[in-house]
Amino acid sequence: MTKVVNRAAIYAAAKELSNWGRWGPDDQIGTLNNVTPQDVVDAAKLIKRGKTFALGLALDQKIQSGLFGGRWNPIHTMLATGTDAAAGVQDVGRAFLRYADDAINMPCQASTQWDALAHIFLDDKMWNGYPAELVDAKGAKKNGIENYRDKCVGRGVLLDVARWKGVDMLPRGYPITNADLDGCAAAQGVEIRKGDFVIVRTGHQEACLKAGDWTGYAGGDAPGLAFETCYWIRQHDIAAICADTWGCEVRPNETDEANQPWHWVVIPAIGIAMGEIYYVKELAEDCAADGVYEFFFCAPPLNLPGGAGSPANPQAIK
Numbered sequence: 058m059t060k061v062v063n064r065a066a067i068y069a070a071a072k073e074l075s076n077w078g079r080w081g082p083d084d085q086i087g088t089l090n091n092v093t094p095q096d097v098v099d100a101a102k103l104i105k106r107g108k109t110f111a112l113g114l115a116l117d118q119k120i121q122s123g124l125f126g127g128r129w130n131p132i133h134t135m136l137a138t139g140t141d142a143a144a145g146v147q148d149v150g151r152a153f154l155r156y157a158d159d160a161i162n163m164p165c166q167a168s169t170q171w172d173a174l175a176h177i178f179l180d181d182k183m184w185n186g187y188p189a190e191l192v193d194a195k196g197a198k199k200n201g202i203e204n205y206r207d208k209c210v211g212r213g214v215l216l217d218v219a220r221w222k223g224v225d226m227l228p229r230g231y232p233i234t235n236a237d238l239d240g241c242a243a244a245q246g247v248e249i250r251k252g253d254f255v256i257v258r259t260g261h262q263e264a265c266l267k268a269g270d271w272t273g274y275a276g277g278d279a280p281g282l283a284f285e286t287c288y289w290i291r292q293h294d295i296a297a298i299c300a301d302t303w304g305c306e307v308r309p310n311e312t313d314e315a316n317q318p319w320h321w322v323v324i325p326a327i328g329i330a331m332g333e334i335y336y337v338k339e340l341a342e343d344c345a346a347d348g349v350y351e352f353f354f355c356a357p358p359l360n361l362p363g364g365a366g367s368p369a370n371p372q373a374i375k
Contacts, residue, residue: 062284062311067318071179071326074291077186084185085200087174087328089208091252092296100212100353104374110340113169113370114262120271120334121167128275131163166366171209171358172324172331174200176365179325196363205330206360211296213354213373214253216241217341219260226260227280232307233257235289247350251294254354257282258337262301274303281307287322290329298323299332332356332371340373349375
């Protein structure tokens with residue numbers, strides 16, 4: 058495993074860590090195959106107090122800055138309101154109905170979300186060797202987010218790296234290493250197992266919430282996973298990696314030869330399920346209080362055929 062991150066290292070890691078064909082030539086869920094029915098049953102046994110933590114960031118937070126892909130913040134529009142009702146606007150005919158109704162307009166990855174395996178390409182291929190051209194203006198014909206619709210459930214583990222390091226937030230640009238992940242898990246007394254949904258806390262999102270300032274959160278400098286952790290992900294055979302940051306990996310990236318180099322490997326080659334922009338404040342505080350960093354995790358995406366990603370409101374239950 059090289060410490061130098063460049064194009065050569067990216068392609069070497071992609072080749073060495075590739076899961077293509079591991080679950081057959083038609084697979085479209087990647088590492089979510091690591092979760093067995095027994096894993097789900099065992100994860101349910103982790104529920105001891107019935108305490109639930111919603112890990113979805115409120116959709117009224119203006120986190121998008123246009124630094125990547127022209128994404129905009131969710132737009133919530135009321136189509137019918139109580140003021141309409143009280144004014145009698147809806148009282149048409151004898152059998153009228155007074156009601157409120159609304160709509161939302163947003164990119165699929167504007168807030169807490171899953172990346173689909175159709176989201177990132179390695180050259181002209183996506184997960185499992187499918188041609189990138191299979192994702193066109195009508196959506197993804199392979200590796201769409203709908204394949205995750207009944208798969209994102211199992212044992213969740215929080216790695217609170219910021220708290221382990223004794224800080225509210227890891228510094229922007231701090232690369233979380235394999236040693237950090239292992240050290241944090243050991244300090245918390247939690248074992249990382251095959252098929253786990255691993256959530257990493259950096260404190261970045263909470264700092265933005267506290268300051269009321271999202272400048273640079275989306276696409277700017279941020280603490281995050283170092284490139285070398287693609288080896289850690291493959292070694293531990295986890296089901297998913299999630300974080301409280303915009304893009305999971307460290308920014309600035311560790312090379313100027315590729316944008317989001319870690320993404321180049323973990324999604325199209327390893328086939329990892331990736332969750333971003335997770336809200337973990339209350340969960341992290343509870344884990345620190347009771348010393349229990351494992352929980353039942355459930356985070357279904359929208360059943361959006363052909364989607365390259367999907368909003369989610371993940372639940373951690375202890």
